[in-house]
Amino acid sequence: MAAALAQLISVVSLFLSLVSADSTNVLLLPSQNHGSPPAMILPLLHSSPDSSTSHFYHRRQLHGSQSQPHPNARMRLHDDLLRNGYYTTRLWIGTPPQRFALIVDTGSTVTYVPCSTCKHCGRHQDPNFRPEDSETYQPVKCTWQCNCDSKGKQCTYERRYAEMSTTSGVLGEDVISFGNLSELSPQRAIFGCENDETGDLYSQRADGIMGLGRGDLSIMDQLVEKKVISDSFSLCYGGMGVGGGAMVLGGLSPPADMIFTHSDPVRSPYYNINLKEIHVAGKRLHLNPKVFDGKHGTVLDSGTTYAYLPESAFLAFKHAIMKGTHSLKQINGPDPRYEDICFSGAGIDVSELSKSFPVVDMVFENGHKLSLSPENYLFQHSKVRGAYCLGVFPNDKDPTTLLGGIVVRNTLVMYDREHTRIGFWKTNCTDLWGRLHISDASPTLPPKSKGTNSTKAFEPSVSPSPSQYNLQKVELQIAQIVIVISFNVSYMDMKPYITELTGLITHELDVNTSQVHLMNFSSLGNGSLSKWVITPRPYADFFSNATAMSMIARLSEHHMQLPDTFGSYKLLDWNAEPPAKRTWWQQYYLVVALAVLLTLLLGMSALGIFFIWKNRQHAEHPYKPVDVAVQEQELQTL
CATH class of the missing domain: 2.40.70.10 (Acid Proteases)
Structure with missing residues (x-):
């Protein structure tokens, strides 16, 4: 009897868990307009x-085991x-x-x-x-x-x-x-x-x-x-115009100044926080705190691009932002189908946006405050350089406050599900490991999982990191790119096709044949190892940083498509070298060379004319100068 009762309780518990798991699966979102x-x-x-x-x-609650x-x-x-x-x-x-x-x-x-x-x-x-x-x-x-x-x-x-x-x-x-x-x-x-x-x-x-x-x-x-x-x-998530970032599955020691707010898994299946107030330029918006307390609370969703507020909260936020940007000119948005709120005159330097746009603070139920910089509520105008648009919109379908990825740019967000809380820490996400003092080197290969016979998959050990170059400095110049690529096909099998491989890499990276140079090709275990140098186009001194990073990304993310003959490849290392600082002579050597050549040509022409004149003088007009106009020789473009 006891066993039967226990079994009945187990079945009922399972049924209730299934019902409760599905009963909160409906949340109306704003239409994408x-x-x-x-x-x-x-x-x-x-x-x-x-x-x-x-x-x-x-789902089991893991108590003591989580402390390990x-x-x-x-x-x-x-x-x-x-x-x-x-x-x-x-x-x-x-x-x-x-x-x-x-x-x-x-x-x-x-x-x-x-x-x-x-x-x-x-x-x-x-x-x-x-x-x-x-x-x-x-x-x-x-x-x-x-x-x-x-x-x-x-x-x-x-x-x-x-x-x-x-x-x-x-x-x-x-x-x-x-x-x-x-x-x-x-x-x-x-x-x-x-x-x-x-x-x-x-x-x-x-x-x-x-x-x-x-x-x-x-x-x-x-x-x-x-x-x-x-x-x-x-x-x-990385910052405006930079992108990239980092993710950690599992625990991470929170920074000392990370702020936390409660997240209630019982109230909603979505990751929610208790937002109480919004301040713009240090002034609290006059809103009832309940406006942010819809059915699911304030929802944090990484799969949503922008932020959505209930109508009353959006209007108050919009007016506060417009009041704080009186020195800027309001312009039309990039897409005429939408009535975006956009401003010009702030400049192209994202780090300087706080001089033109106000700081926004989100205040949680425990009084903790998360400050948002302009990149956390703006997106770049795609047609007007130095213009920005409001990335916060009214939620006209539901009273839910929905915070998308834009709100957490350059913010480490910790979803601490064990302690039912979410933490926020403002940082540069493209250099997260350095800021957390964690090595970015590949860890030692962990032991193979029981029950599997797979080897550990890999991604390129070095991938493009915008933090290595300040991508905001558009004047950054790169003289050459050195790349090291391994192939899982042996050197002897690859050797007859080196010329073909060079042409394929040239085509895939959208450069000229004269720009790709093979420095070394050798055996690497059962595969092969190659080192290449990519130089700018003829008559160009450098690549732009955007062009260089695009090539690196294409290689590291395996977008380069090669025939089966070459097997699979892996970008092992890369280096983008800026132009070396040149002396006055190196900077102006072409001008100097042209001047010297012109001088020599003119000198030779004058010397030839002198000898002709001397011969004629002796033959026809002894001791009498010749009054003749000599046309200057035309120099061909070098």
């Missing part, structure tokens, strides 16, 4: 319970908000690993990539996932806990989003690797293999979504359930 480029508003509106994914784990040290997965972020509307990271799935660029999204619970069987998927950054090529892939078999495919054999998932895009497919399980900065070894995890996608998901360049939200299928929940990381993760 503001801003340019259009906001990339990803999740925050899940599919209905009938079509949502199943729940595979009953855990490894974490440190990962780079790529892209930026203005051009892409999102940030991506790199994940490797399968054995051997297949690489994907995934949007990091705290509002989504499922991680998914396009599948080789997809009937309606767009053209994305990387090839679709091929389950048939992975030695460790297993389909998630259909049980009573999940929705099943038409054959009743494999679990399926389906999601729809506020901007009306959708994704659906089957669920599979495979080894997931996190890159060579990660202390965390590859882990088995469940993910979605897409068979259909529509809307922005179909047209975006990124391959898919990395779900960091709360839910049994979330990559975070799965890793915490395995007790391989602590129940925390952190995101750090």
Whole structure:
């Protein structure tokens, strides 16, 4: 009897957990009718319970175990908000690993990539996932806990989003690797293999979504359930016009001056904070604190581009900003379809924007204050140089306050789920490891996970870091780029095709043949190692920093497409060298050379004329000067 009662209680508890998990899955977001480029508003509106994914784990609270040290997965972020509307990271799935660029999204619970069987998927950054090529892939078999495919054999998932895009497919399980900065070894995890996608998901360049939200299928929940990381993760988005950043899955020692606010997982499945006040230029907006206290509180969502406030809060915020920018000229936005609020006259230096735009403070329930610089509420005008537009819009569909990625530029955000809090620390996200005094070197290879036979996937050990060059200084000049690339094809097999390889690299980097020079090519284990120098175009002294970084990014992010003959490549190292400081003679050597040549030519012409004159003088007109005009010789352009 006792055993039967215990079993009944267990079943009821599981049922209640499933109901409670799905009962808060609906949140209406603002329609995408503001801003340019259009906001990339990803999740925050899940599919209905009938079509949502199943729940595979009953979430356990990890108490004492969380105090024990855990490894974490440190990962780079790529892209930026203005051009892409999102940030991506790199994940490797399968054995051997297949690489994907995934949007990091705290509002989504499922991680998914396009599948080789997809009937309606767009053209994305990387090839679709091929389950048939992975030695460790297993389909998630259909049980009573999940929705099943038409054959009743494999679990399926389906999601729809506020901007009306959708994704659906089957669920599979495979080894997931996190890159060579990660202390965390590859882990088995469940993910979605897409068979259909529509809307922005179909047209975006990124391959898919990395779900960091709360839910049994979330990559975070799965890793915490395995007790391989602590129940925390952190995101750090790069600044305006720079992009990039960093992400940590697992615990991270918070900086001493990081401010925290409570986040209630019971109230909402989304990461919420208790925002009470907004101050502009030190003055509190006259608003009832309840305006920020909608059904889900103030929601923090990394998959949303901009920020959205309830109507009354938006109007008060807009008027305060306009009052604080009276010295600037208000202009039309970049897209005539939207009534963006834009200003010109602030200049192109982002670090100087605080001289033209007011500081904004967000005050939380505990009195802690997060100060926002102008880059946390503005986006750059795409058509007018030195102009900026308000990246905060009214939420005309719902009274929810939604804070997207723009609000946390150059801010380390710690989602401390174990202690139900979210922390904020203003910093330069492109140099996060240096500011946290953490080495950016690849850690020692961790031990192989039990139950897997995969090797640790890697990402390029050196990738373009805007912090190495001040990208705000557009006058930065680069004399040459040195790159070191390894191939998994042997030197002897590659040797006959070196000329062809040079031509391919030239084409892929969009440079001339005369600009690419092979310095060294040698064996490296079973593969080969090559060193190249890329120089500016003929008659040019340097590359711009943007051109140089574009080449490095193309190499490090594996955008260079080579035939199968050359196997796969890896950017091992690179160096962009500025022009050496030249002496007066080096700077003006061409002018001096031309002057010397001109002098010599004129001298030779005069000397020739002198001898002709002397001969004629003796032959025809002894001791009598010749009055003749000599036409100056025309010099050909050198």
